[in-house]
Amino acid sequence: ADTIKVGVVAPYSGPFAIYGKQFQEAIETYVAQHGTTAGEHEIEFIYKDVGGPNPDQARSLAQELLIRDQVDYLAGFTFTPNALAIAPLIEQSQTPTVIFNAATSSINRESDFYLRTSYTLWQVSAPLAEWAYDQGMRSVAITVTDYGPGIDAENAFKAAFEAKGGEVVDTIRMPLSTTDFTPFIQRVRDAAPDAVFTFLPGGPPTFTYTKTFNENGLAEAGITFLGTAETEEVNLQGLGDAAIGLTTAYHYSGAHESEANDAFKAKLTELFPDAVANWASVGAYDGTHLIYQMVAAAGSDGPAAVEAALGLEWESPRGPVTMDPETRTVVQNVYIREVERDAETGLLINAEKGVIATVGDLGWDK
Amino acid sequence: MQGLEVRGLTKRFGGLTVSEDIDFDLVPGDRKALIGPNGAGKSTFSNLVTGILRPSAGTIRFDGMDIGRLSEAQRVKRGIAKTFQITTLFRDLTVRENLALTILERQGRGYQMLRRAGRHADTGAEVAALIDQFKLEALADTRVADLAYGQQRLVELAMTLALKPRVLILDEPAAGVPSSETHLIIDAIEALPPELAVLIIEHDMDLVFRVARQIIVLVQGRILTEGTPQEIATNAQVRELYLGGHGHD
Amino acid sequence: MTLLLNILVDGIAYGMILFMIAVGLSVTMGLMRVVNLAHGGFALLGGTFAHWLGSDLGWPFWLALPLAVLGTVALSMPLERLIYRRVYGFTDLQQVLATIGLTFLMIASVNLWQGSSLLTVPLPEGLKASVDLGFRTLPVHRLVVIAFGAAVVVGLWLLLDRTRFGIRLRAAVDNRGTASAHGINTDRIFMLAFALGAGLAALGGVLGAEILPIDAYYPLRYMVLFLIVVAVGGMGSIPGSLLAALGLGLLETATRYLVPDYATIAFFALVIALLTVRPNGLMGKIA
Amino acid sequence: MTDPVLTLSGVTAGYGPTHVLKGIDLTLARGEPVSVIGRNGAGKTTLLNTIMGLTKMHGGAITLGTRDITALPPFRRNAAGIGLVPQTRDIFKSLTVEENLLAAQSGDATLDEAYALFPRLKERRRNGGGQLSGGEQQMLAIARTLMTGPDLLLLDEPLEGLAPVICDQLMQVFDDIAATGTRTVVLVEQHAEAALTFARRALLMAGGTIVHDGPAAALRGSDLLERHIGVALHS
Amino acid sequence: MNTTMKSWLPPLALLALAVVLYFALPYNLAFLTRILIMAVLVLSLDLVLGFAGIATLGQAAFYGAGAYAAGLFAIHVWADPVAGLLVAGLAGAALAFVSGLIVLRTHGLTLIMLTIAVASICHEIANKARDVTGGADGLRGIRMEPVLGLWQFDFIGKTGFWYALTVLAVVFVLLTLIARSPFGLSLRGIHESPERMTAIGVSVYWRRVTAYTLGGGIAGLAGALSAQVTQLVSLESFSFTLSAEALIMLILGGTGRLYGAVLGTLVFMWVHHWAAANDPFNWLFVIGGLVLAVVFFLPRGIIAIPTALKRLGGRHAGT
Ligand SMILES: Nc1ncnc2c1ncn2[C@@H]1O[C@H](COP(=O)(O)OP(=O)(O)OP(=O)(O)O)[C@@H](O)[C@H]1O
Ligand SMILES: Nc1ncnc2c1ncn2[C@@H]1O[C@H](COP(=O)(O)OP(=O)(O)OP(=O)(O)O)[C@@H](O)[C@H]1O
């Protein structure tokens, strides 16, 4: 019957502040739907701003939360280094830590107290490769942004595509600071593959890449765009008509048709009229659900809470999910989507075209 | 040969020849003055000798060694020093610190990092001697920026002497100093060690005729003539081109 | 051969965008000698206005563009009066700090007003099309930027080199007191020049938005890029900025075509090499 | 001939918070050549700068003719007819010689007049202002101020760094200007001899005040000079 | 003697403050430790910028070099903290020396751009060399041995705090000595007038390279502290933001006086901490306003507040 505190570490300032905002909105939506008690415990959330990728800050915030605020759970974490920086702390203090976003497989190897309700890059890239092959695409060019996640995506896609017997004709790692993508896209065009698989960080690069993709006539040349998070909902309207027809594989689409998703979106927009549901909000929403379940089952007993979480199944707005006991990342459906303009609202949406059911973290053994 | 030996020195800026084929010697004990119309190339000549500018042609030797490729700092180390036409000092440091810094550098202590700058007895003694020589006791701990211009000129001279130079080039040492105070400068120049080789660039003819024993007249980058003060003062061409009514008769 | 042509075409198109965005900085920083890190802030303001007019209010691009530029100019004048007028007299470092502070305030304001997501400016159909160059296509908006860039170069060159305004501006920058003592209304000249710089920033921000998309953090994201163009071009030289922008555009494009994996390292290494050989930039006057 | 052109009453001024001028009362008449002498730091430059509007005034008023110019910025004073040749020359370094002149040009002054006065400048007219020799800069500073067509010409040690012949020529020019009878010339000069020869009236400054104001001739041989600037001139 | 004691007063007061904070805020040791580490970095910048007058926006290059050197050394060679510190100092100094040879040939904006470029290249290299550095995921697996074999790094961060405080104090004393030495005097001279410095026979270039190298070494120490305390090194240790923030902290405190650097760090980080806790979304308004206020009203930094107050008081007394 005591109060259980949850410390949420996320960026609330700076260029990535949108993540923190989405986390917080999703948590509050869940709380509004389910009340502030789990089992016999009150739950309280404490938010801390980490500013951006900054492991020093993440660690010192986690320390402050654990020591001063006496939190029993940690959550949030947008960036891999931030999540990694707290591994020794949560090991020592046995604090279950729910990762809402950071998508590098190997984080969870650093401590048994990590649980992930987002996804890993392997989880979505590899199924996409297989699907592409099954659609008859035999040659693919890969363009990824040259940093950790991009390279993860490249490895995943390449391995899966080649295993199927497809050919990767060109792999380009584009510098993080790229502003003009024309050179890369021209190169792809000249190679004339069936498709181009790409991974870009959100925001400006996605915008310019998709624009350039269209303007240089790759679609007309019959080159299919394959991506993952590029068409996520927050920036989707900003991409404009250039986005129509882009194909992506991902674990959540705002346009997913299910009761759970409708209820989630309805509550979210009721509380926050400007909010847009996307992968970050659904990761936080499910993370909150997981925390509620753990608290109900084990209160402040960390190891017991983790134990209770393993194998847990629930119906998420994204579809059915299971917390994999081995990788501690959710097993979930991966959807193949295509951007369309919704006839009713006139807005761009990620229309689901296919589903690859129950995929686990394929990157765990890599 | 001892001292400075300049041969065929030429400097061009683009198409403009500012120094042309200058031959010039300066040996210990010399007191030479360089005069000439504005833009004749006097400051340029000084800059060539001290290494601020690179010559387009010609050689500069010092004690028989070619120094034409040495940097400014390296030439100073060998004993060629100059004062600035416009006072250039460490304005935020006191007179004492200005001198101490100069002497410490000359003593090669510039890279000492852990010992206090003030803890070198020999440096301190040398500073004190210079302050005494230039009668700066009252101002020793004043920031240079707070000194009157005439006094700054004196500090400038003291700084240059602190380098123990063997060749001293004075570029308009009296510029900005009122006639009432030029005697300070003249006294200081007259008190210079006799074995020093001195070249003065100046438009103040009173000063030039007081201290120079040999005068070189530069016109349009070339040496027009050279001679004793008497010879120069009575040279008709020099009078027309430069002196006007100001020659000493 | 096609590769070479590609590099040439893309490099020039990209270079012109760089020029359009950095030329305003060349005016404020190079000519007026304020280390104006808030330059990107004015581009952001222009872009935000254009987004608001074009996207939120649905006005046509060719109306939104001039209005956004005018809006930024109108905002820059009181800013000049209140803040910059005092900043001119500061040391370099204080200028860095003051203009960074100002940039933060601009970002925070845009963030508050429009949020931190992309602020897109809808282009008219005509600009979205592509023209066929024979061996490949090129988007029309890039051609438009090239045309604007050329017009700006000529206009600025005439203004700064050939008019009394240009001479007086340069005189006022050299020494305000003396300029004023010689009959030059330095306050007005500075305000006009500053507004010119801000207006060019806004123009560049909107026109370049297809490559450097506008969002609240735009000024910080591209600050280094703008500074590099000005530094490589040489402070205060408009032709220098053009040359630098084109050179850097070609360089960056070439490294991206040829050694994509090492493009960033190659780019910075070449910039270092160039600035070591020519510390005052391509066309910089001796400092 | 003797109508007042410029009046300073109770002027205190300085740089920032410091007071350099301490209560200056002064009236200059049209067409009158005036010399100002005094030691380094006496406040001569500050006096001229204050008339031009370049220092911070703490009190007092300045009128030009009948117009109160106390609050006017320098460029308006220039438009009203005041011109200053600064002691530090302050050439616009990034402008060429010709642009330096053009920047200041107003009214009917022409480049040709300036070049006629200093042929040396014409030879160097495409040169950067910062590349000139010391003396050439001084010439340019004078020519540049003349381009603004001043009625009240303030000269702050204009002979500094110039070859003796040029000094002679220049003094002749200043004499000519003064002789027109409509323009007023104020000359600050360290060399008391030259100063007293030029002017009919002389101001002797010390410690930010005017300690003597009277006919130039009277200063010759007086002990004032010796007391305040440490030289004795004999007539 | 008296003036010597007086000049040691501000740093001693800061030391006392650190100890007081340790006991007053036992739950914020991690945060306090970050301040101490940052203060070391800002001190290194004070040497480079405040003393030698080299305007740089790339100090993070040496911080990052130190951090990676310390991390890699601990993982592959020896996990002793002090040894790691020394290695990191050398790494920072070596990088500063090599890059300084090129960068310091230039001045002004060009110099600033080159320092940024050097840091960017380091960032890119660390990103590329994923197998060695872990790339964008960060360098993990750093497990430190006890400091001097005695004090194990603990969960609450006590050891980390005292360790960082000791390093900060040593760096502070070292820099104080340097400031008063002939070398320090010559740096002030270069700051005041490089022309005169050359005219007294000093190669300004080499003197600046030396100062830059020392500054790089100290920044390397700061990087090592961060790596050892956090046990993770990320690419962000090379980031432009870090260089820029260090610069803001330095100018906020006041350049050229060492305790100004420490004070500036303290105030900036504290305000940030406060703003992040209260209204992170509008943090930029706070920092922007703060920065502008400082430049306009306290151009010489926080250390000038006492003099400013005195002047105000004096004026009141006068009227
Ligand atoms: N960097 C440069 N570029 C072009 N011309 C230059 C440069 N430096 C000097 N000059 C020219 O060279 C000539 C000689 O200049 P210098 O300064 O040597 O003259 P000076 O004899 O010292 O004259 P003054 O007595 O007036 O000081 C001048 O006409 C000047 O304009
Ligand atoms: N820009 C300035 N800032 C602060 N103080 C100044 C400034 N210029 C001059 N002063 C001070 O004002 C006083 C008067 O200086 P001013 O230049 O008017 O003297 P001056 O009579 O012209 O001397 P000089 O013969 O050396 O030119 C001096 O004590 C000087 O230190």
Ligand SMILES: [Mg+2]
């Ligand atoms: Mg000269």
Ligand SMILES: [Mg+2]
């Ligand atoms: Mg004066």
